[in-house]
Amino acid sequence: MRKVIRDKYFEGERSLYGIEDAVLDSITFGYGESPLKETSGLDIKNTIFTYKYPLWYSNQINVVNSTFETMSRSGIWYTNDISIKNSNLQAPKLFRRCSKIELDHVFFSNAEETMWSCNQIKITNSQVNGDYFGKDSSDIYLENVDIIGNYVFDGANNIECHNCHFVSKDAFWNCENVKLVNCSLDGEYLAWNTNHIEFINCSIKSDQGLCYINDLKLENCQLLHTGLAFEKCSKIKAEITNEVDSIKNPISGKIHAHRIKTIIIDPEKVDPQATQIISDLPVFERIDHSDTNQEAK
Incomplete structure (x- = not known):
C-alpha cells in the first residue's frame, strides 16, 4: 500500500x-x-x-x-x-536540465530563465511570463499557450506550436526545426540565425524580423508592420496575404505578397536573380543598391 x-x-x-x-x-x-x-x-x-x-x-x-x-x-x-x-x-529558474515534462493549465508568473536545457516538453492551455524561457531546450510541443517575455526559445530545436501567442523580442533565435501553426507573434528581430522554420496561417508583427535564416517557409501568413524582412535568408518559400513594408537582400527562393512597398537589393551582396519576388499590386519603390539609411541591427 x-x-x-x-x-x-x-x-x-x-x-x-x-x-x-x-x-x-x-x-x-x-x-x-x-x-x-x-x-x-x-x-x-x-x-x-x-x-x-x-x-x-x-x-x-x-x-x-x-x-x-x-x-x-x-x-x-x-x-x-x-x-x-x-x-x-x-x-524563476524553475526547470533546468529536466526531461519528459508535461504541463497543462499552469500559470508562470515569473518564468525568467526557466525551462533551460530541457527536453521532451509538452505544454498546453497555459500562460508564461518571463524572459529567456526555453533556452537551449529540445523536442518541444505547445498548444494554446501564451508567452510574454523576450528571447523565448533561444538556441532551442525541434519545436512545434499550435494556436499560441507570443509577445517577445528576438524570439526563436539560433533555433533548428521550428513549426508554428495558427499562431500570432509580436516582437522584433524574429528568428535570426535559425535553420528551417515554417509559419502556417500565422500573424507576424516584427521589426526587421525573419533575417539570416536558412530554409524559411511562410504559408498563408500576414506580416504586419514588418520592414527590412528576409535579409540574407536562403531557400525562402513565402506566401504573404497582406502588404509588406520592405524586403531587403534575400539570398534565394520565392516571395509572393499581396503588395510590397519597397524592395532593396544590393547586387554586390546577393544575386538579384536567385530570389523571385512577386507583388500582386505594383511595388512602390525598388532600390537596387545599398544606399539606404535603413540598415540592419
Whole structure:
C-alpha cells in the first residue's frame, strides 16, 4: 500500500529526502532547502512549496492543484518524467536540465530563465511570463499557450506550436526545426540565425524580423508592420496575404505578397536573380543598391 501523508507542515533541509511511492496531499513545505530531493513515484496534491530547490534529481512526479511560491526558485532541476496540472508556478529558474515534462493549465508568473536545457516538453492551455524561457531546450510541443517575455526559445530545436501567442523580442533565435501553426507573434528581430522554420496561417508583427535564416517557409501568413524582412535568408518559400513594408537582400527562393512597398537589393551582396519576388499590386519603390539609411541591427 502506498504511503499517504496529508495535512502536514514541514520545514528544515531535506525534510522528506528520498521518499518513494507516496501520496502527498495538502502539504506545506516551509523554510528549508531541498524538501523532496532524490524522490520518486510521488503524487503531490494541493501542496505549497515556499522555499528553494524542492524537486531535484527526482523521477515520476505528478503534481496537481499546487503552488510553487516565489522563493521556491531553481525548483525543479535534473528531474525526469514530471507532470504538473492546474498549478501556479511563481518562481524563476524553475526547470533546468529536466526531461519528459508535461504541463497543462499552469500559470508562470515569473518564468525568467526557466525551462533551460530541457527536453521532451509538452505544454498546453497555459500562460508564461518571463524572459529567456526555453533556452537551449529540445523536442518541444505547445498548444494554446501564451508567452510574454523576450528571447523565448533561444538556441532551442525541434519545436512545434499550435494556436499560441507570443509577445517577445528576438524570439526563436539560433533555433533548428521550428513549426508554428495558427499562431500570432509580436516582437522584433524574429528568428535570426535559425535553420528551417515554417509559419502556417500565422500573424507576424516584427521589426526587421525573419533575417539570416536558412530554409524559411511562410504559408498563408500576414506580416504586419514588418520592414527590412528576409535579409540574407536562403531557400525562402513565402506566401504573404497582406502588404509588406520592405524586403531587403534575400539570398534565394520565392516571395509572393499581396503588395510590397519597397524592395532593396544590393547586387554586390546577393544575386538579384536567385530570389523571385512577386507583388500582386505594383511595388512602390525598388532600390537596387545599398544606399539606404535603413540598415540592419
